[in-house]
Amino acid sequence: MNALSTDFSMRAVTYCNPDLAQLQSYPFEKLRVLFQDVPPPSNCAPINLGIGEPKHATSQLIQDAFSSAVTELSFYPSTQGSEALRKAMSQWITRRYDLLSCDPNTQVIPVNGSREALFSIAQTVVGRKLDNNLKPIVVCPNPFYQIYEGAALLAGAQTYFVNADPNRNFAHDYQSVPDTIWARTQLVFVCSPDNPSGAVMSQEEWRDLFALSDRYGFVIVSDECYSEIYFAEERAPLGALSAAQKLGRTDFHNLLICSSLSKRSNVPGLRSGFVAGDADLIAAFTRYRTYHGCAMGGAVQKTSLTAWQDEAHVIENRRLYAQKFAQVIPILATVLPVTQPAAGFYVWTRVDDYFDDTEFAKNLYRSQGVTVLPGSYLARPNDAGVNPGKGFVRMALVAPLEECVMAAHRIVDFLRRVSKIHT
Secondary structure (H helix, E strand, C coil), X not given: CCCCCCCCCCCCCXXXXXXXXXXXXXXXXXXXXXXXXXXXXXXXXXXXXXXXXXXXXXCHHHHHHHHHHHHHHCCCCCCCCCHHHHHHHHHHHHHHCCCCCCCCCCCEXXXXXXXXXXXXXXXXXXXCCCCCCCCCEEEEEECCCHHHHHHHHHCCCEEEEEEXXXXXXXXXXXXXXXXXXXXXXXXXXXXXXXXXXXXXXXXXXXXXXXXXXXXXXXXXXXXXXXXXXECCCCCCCCCHHHHHHHCCXXXXXXXXXXXXXXXXXXXXXXXXXXXXXXXXXXXXXXXXXXHHCCCCCHHHHHHHHHHHCCCHHHHHHHHHHHHHHHHHHHHHCCCCCCCCCCECCEEEEECCCXXXXXXXXXXXXXXXXXXXXXXXXXXXXCCCCCCCCCCEEEEECCCCHHHHHHHHHHHHHHHHHHHHHHC
């Protein structure tokens, strides 16, 4: 077997974890296969709106901090991270979410990016078997970040998907989940601001989800890696910790949030973030991590400390994204039902008036050299067989402004040509 292959096969490999066979190809691998026999046009440069990888320049402040942190390589870092970093994180959390407090010693821990944390949290909180020998359940939003599914399956759980409803601003109807599912649920992943729609959970939605957690005892993990990309400085998205405190849940019982510097500070290669919330869960998570061997390196810690203490570069980052949305949305709105998201850097729009989402992506790439991600690749059919991503595409406005505007014009040109052919 090729160890580097993205397509896993259990061919007589009896020593492998059998749950690996449940993992599906990543969306970008599916996209590569979709495009493998599709030549892009030779008369225009390609523009990739498919991958949500930040492209804005890292601030000089952070670059200088990283350069000066080379002396931090000469020792093993602790799992809990330095006291200075935890303090900076807790101060940022308290300030950003308007909390009464966040104890740096018991309620926050640095992690190597939110992706690593989301996966390992599931390994920490999910039990292996229930009393009736059924597998526990991890509830996921749908569409979703694929790490949720992989984390659940490799923790020995089953997944249950709650579809986003485009008629309710892509809210997830947790009240529709049967009691028999909730009774087996041990973990619920939430993404707010949502990937891909940019929707932000309301206080009422959080109240209802907390009530379900209290009734059935499951842990909530809120993925908030897009929380610092929004479009009005006076209206930062509501976070899970804020919502909990407003309901008097100041101990954040059964609640953790994951955040990251990747999108906030344009440092995806730094692999730096934090997990914060319930002190008992943080203690269990810390114990898991001492064995997992994933302590954040000293140089990354020192650089992260600088990043969490500065907001000027984050405000500038938001300005750049706001500029792109302000120019791209009106262009796309001439041919597609697009709206400004509440947060994040994605445009999530229906395209099925023209094509199936995969055919849309393929034909657009062939005609215009623009890459977008089919929505069906980001979702799974739920128990009713409905894939909520089908008929949608996701566009990541991470490229420079000029490229994003050019891509929008190419999409308009493509769809106007298609409309003429169809009429």
